[in-house]
Amino acid sequence: MLELKITDGVLGVRPPVTKPHPGFYFQVGEERFRKLVDDHYEMIRNSDISFLFPIHDEDDFAAAKKHAADFLIQICGGPDYFAQTRGEPRMVGRHAPFRIDEAARRRWLEFYAKLLPELEKEGVSPEYIESFWNYLDIFSIWMINTPNH
Secondary structure, eight states, X not given: OOOOOOOOOOTTOXXXXXXXXXXXXXXXXXXXXXXXHHHXXXXXXXXXXXXXXXXXOHHHHHHHHHHHHXXXXXXXXXXXXXXXXXXSOXXXXXXXXXXXXXXXXXXXXXXXXXXXXXXXXXXXXXXXXXXXXXXXXXXXXXXXXXXXX
């Protein structure tokens, strides 16, 4: 059984982050990885956090999906597509224009928590999936930039 727990995030706290095990990317493969990110964004499109994403402009929304997939592929040990097209990640700065509170972060994570068990059914190691989850869980705390309402 996958352990996909959400750590409590606190505004201004940046816990140490461990990158996912590179085996995650290599077991999932690039095509399936991009589908994971695409599915995640499609869940966001119809959610209460859709206002944080460019859902009303299909080109911008597609670009956001691509950038997210490129970043996560690179973080997981795959090709450095993000660096090639966008430069240094600097994710805290890139997310600064968006009002991200702990509740929005949790919703974002909940969508991944619904999608990741499918990978286990497809033969991806639970340990690798958990290493990816643990990265998302902790690093997403860094993106919180707005107090909860």
